Amino acid sequence: MDVTTGWYLVLGALLFIIGGVGLLIRRNPLVMLMCVELMLNGVNLTFVAFSRRLGDIAGQTVVFFVLVVAAAEVVVGLGLIVSIMRRRPDVTADDLNLLKG
Amino acid sequence: MIDLAVFAVAALVCLTGALGVILARNPVHSALMLVMTLFGIAVLFVQQEAHFLAAVQVIVYAGAIVVLFLFVIMLLGVDSHKSLSLGSLRSQVIAATVFGVGSLALLGTLIVAVDQPVTGESPGGPLVAGTPDITSLARSLFSDYVYAFELTSVLLVIAVIGAVVLARRSAWEELPAAEPDPSDSTGEES
Numbered sequence: 376m377d378v379t380t381g382w383y384l385v386l387g388a389l390l391f392i393i394g395g396v397g398l399l400i401r402r403n404p405l406v407m408l409m410c411v412e413l414m415l416n417g418v419n420l421t422f423v424a425f426s427r428r429l430g431d432i433a434g435q436t437v438v439f440f441v442l443v444v445a446a447a448e449v450v451v452g453l454g455l456i457v458s459i460m461r462r463r464p465d466v467t468a469d470d471l472n473l474l475k476g
Numbered sequence: 477m478i479d480l481a482v483f484a485v486a487a488l489v490c491l492t493g494a495l496g497v498i499l500a501r502n503p504v505h506s507a508l509m510l511v512m513t514l515f516g517i518a519v520l521f522v523q524q525e526a527h528f529l530a531a532v533q534v535i536v537y538a539g540a541i542v543v544l545f546l547f548v549i550m551l552l553g554v555d556s557h558k559s560l561s562l563g564s565l566r567s568q569v570i571a572a573t574v575f576g577v578g579s580l581a582l583l584g585t586l587i588v589a590v591d592q593p594v595t596g597e598s599p600g601g602p603l604v605a606g607t608p609d610i611t612s613l614a615r616s617l618f619s620d621y622v623y624a625f626e627l628t629s630v631l632l633v634i635a636v637i638g639a640v641v642l643a644r645r646s647a648w649e650e651l652p653a654a655e656p657d658p659s660d661s662t663g664e665e666s
Contacts, residue, residue, distance in 0.1 A: 377479070377480075378479045378480055378483045378523075381587075382483060382487075383520065383524070385583065385587065386487050386490065386491075386520075388579075388583050389491060389494075389583070390490060390491075390494050390513070391579075392575075392576060392579040392580060392583070393491070393494040393495060393497075393498060394494065394497075394498075395575055395576070395579065396498060396572045396575060396576040397497060397498030399568055399571045399572035399575055400498065400564050400568050400569060400572040401498060401564065402564060402565070402568070403503060405503050405506075405545065405548065405549060406497070406498070406503055406506050408545070409497050409506055409507065409510050409545060410497065410498060412510060412537070412541065413494050413497060413498075413510070413513065416513065416514065416517050416537075419517070419529075419533075420517055420520060423520075423521055423524050423526050423529065424524065426524075426526070427524045427525065427526075432609070432612045432613055432615075432616045433616060433620070433621075435526055435528075435529055435609065435613050435616075436613060436616045436617055436620075436621050438526075438529055439529070439532070439613070439617065440621075440624060440628060442532060442533070442536050442537070443628050443631070443632065444628075444631065445537075445541065446536060446540065446541060446632075446635075447631050447632055447634075447635035448635075449541050449544055449545075450544070450635045450636070450638075450639050451635055451638050451639060451642075453544055453545070453548045454638065454639040454642040454643060455642060456548065456552075457548055457551065457552070457642075457643070458642050458643065460552050469565075
């Protein structure tokens, strides 16, 4: 039994779904950021699988960019969380409504 | 046959880690489970002959991003915050159930209805015969995608400056004797 591209696509989709469910179900901002990472990794797996299947290196190049953007996102997100949690230690994602008019 | 075994083990590791991230009560356990998932994905990258991306995955994700997560968790204090171990709201559970069941149903329908990609031909050989993936990746990155590459560097500079500004302002308001802020190293890490 061969491992075909479809198996990788299904695994990537499952990772994306698990990450999405976690993003909806958790209230801790840190764990929510980790769930975003899970979703990004599911998409990365899909890109690499298609890159191999179609014989096109562009898929791997996109994964490279996703890695960089994920790093930037984590840096800014964690900076925000640290500065908010310092001021209000018991904050959850529901309490972050300071920008609401 | 060995392909199947490697895929099965790596997929199991990935899914276990992913479920661990969203189910663990303790955020430290979530971060460690995330490392497990990332390693599984790196193995799958190797299996698909994306060796450079597998190395970058381990170095950047497991080496930098997860360490940042653990760093911030420890900085905020795991035990001192009630919110870190709070349960979910009822509406959240409903939304997550709807999303999860709906997406799984969609995925199942796709697997049943479109069977060609799932059971179709096995993937071909290396992308360009005789060329390592890092060579063709670099060629594509610095020719076709060179503008995107430059924009990425701008994005990184913006992220570093943003992290420094965020950290600086909170240190300025609350701690007059400005101690070196940990979030500064956050910015340089990327």
